[in-house]
Every structure is written in structure tokens, then in C-alpha cells.
Amino acid sequence: MDGNLSARLPDGSILCTKAGCHKGFLTDDDLVVIDMQGRKLRGSGNPTSEMAMHLACYEERPDCQAVIHAHPPISIAFTIANVSMARCVLPEVVLTLGTVPTVPYATTGTRKLADDLRPFVREHDAVLMDTHGAVCLGSSVLEAFCRLETVEHTALITKTARDLGGAKELDPAEAVRLRSMGLKRYGGPPAAVARADAPGADLPKACIGCSGCANPHPQGIAPASNLRMARVVSQPMAPSPLVEAAIADAVLRSLAR
Numbered sequence: 001m002d003g004n005l006s007a008r009l010p011d012g013s014i015l016c017t018k019a020g021c022h023k024g025f026l027t028d029d030d031l032v033v034i035d036m037q038g039r040k041l042r043g044s045g046n047p048t049s050e051m052a053m054h055l056a057c058y059e060e061r062p063d064c065q066a067v068i069h070a071h072p073p074i075s076i077a078f079t080i081a082n083v084s085m086a087r088c089v090l091p092e093v094v095l096t097l098g099t100v101p102t103v104p105y106a107t108t109g110t111r112k113l114a115d116d117l118r119p120f121v122r123e124h125d126a127v128l129m130d131t132h133g134a135v136c137l138g139s140s141v142l143e144a145f146c147r148l149e150t151v152e153h154t155a156l157i158t159k160t161a162r163d164l165g166g167a168k169e170l171d172p173a174e175a176v177r178l179r180s181m182g183l184k185r186y187g188g189p190p191a192a193v194a195r196a197d198a199p200g201a202d203l204p205k206a207c208i209g210c211s212g213c214a215n216p217h218p219q220g221i222a223p224a225s226n227l228r229m230a231r232v233v234s235q236p237m238a239p240s241p242l243v244e245a246a247i248a249d250a251v252l253r254s255l256a257r
């Protein structure tokens, strides 16, 4: 029942899932059309309160045609454990998606959370929200969904590496090279593509306490999660039994699929 999907329609209105519907059994009746102010134009039922996040994405990114918000379990566990996913670990992911920053915690469904998201989605196609979930943008619903899968897949690999003793990062120069190459080859957020030739492309300069890779966060924003990054890599933290149980359950469920 969690999460919500939306797509921009040719007339500029937004088609979205309504509140309280199961995303595995969607029918036409589960979809409503809203305007960019969030007012319902067509359909029965109401759009979810989380739609403000979607509208913020469409406002910030004219290139964005679809948004998916979901609660991917392992990725959320990373934010709960204060382990940043804005790190350059997997070359393919750096190449195609860049890094995945975390928006500091704000109450779900609020205008504040939607506004906090804005600077992040200007520079990234996939972001996490602290203790909540992921938001992925795309030129289609399928592309946004594939990015969501990439985030969770990355989380699973990184978590497994950490369980095995630590997740090593790419050499910073290699990470920069890959990201520049990826932005030119595959595109990305226009703001990042415009800087594809700049040193670091959309890989950031401002990662305080970073162990080496250039972690991104938008100019002027210093998310608390960035300050926590120093604890990452080769220093496995002891997650609470609750987090471990949640992660184990998530892994078992994904293996069972």
C-alpha cells in the first residue's frame, strides 16, 4: 500500500495514484488527475498527501515526466543507521545514476519535506529521505522505476559488503571520470549535465569528513547526514537488533521473489 506514482500528462496536469491503493493491483479507478497546485481535476478518491513531493519534482525539473516514491527497505535502513548512500561504490551506478543523497528528516506529507527535496532533485534523479523512503525521477514511469530498483540493489550490495568487513569506495579520480562520462553518455539532471566537463561533474566538493570520494549535495545545503558520513566504510557500526531484523527480513523477502 506504500508509496505513490505519478506521470506528467501532455496538457501539464499530473496523473497519480490515489491515497490508499495497492500498487500491485492498480486499475484505472486507482488513478486521479491533479493540477500543479494539487487540486483534483478528474477521478474518484483523493491524491495522497505525499503528492506535494511529486509536484516539487515536476516544478524543479521540467525534463521530469514521471516520479515514483517508495519505501525500499534496505535503503531506508541505511538512513536509519546513518550510513550515507551518497558514495561512489559501484562503477555502473556512478556512471548511470551518480550518487544518492539523503534529505534530512521532515514529517511525511508536509510542505516542508517537499520544499527540502527541491535542491536535491535539481541535481539528482534518485534521492533518499531520512527514515522514510526514496524519490526517483525519470523521463517515463519505467525509467523512474528502474532507478528505484538501482538504488535498492546498490543498498543490498553495499550492505552485504559491509557485512563482509567493509565497503571500499572507488578511487576519487576514477569516480569523477566515470560520472563525467556517464552524464555525457546517458544524460541526467540538466544542472548536472551542464557541468559534466567540470572537475567532478555533479560529484561534489562539499563532503565534510568524507573518506575520499566526492559526495554530492546541493550548494548551500549541509544535510546532517553528510556530517555523519565519516563513520562509513571499514568501520562497521553495530545496528540495533530492530534494524538488523528489518534488514534480514527485507533480504529474505527479496530472495524469495
Ligand SMILES: [Zn+2]
Binding pocket: 003, 050, 069, 070, 071, 108, 132, 133
Ligand atoms: Zn512515503
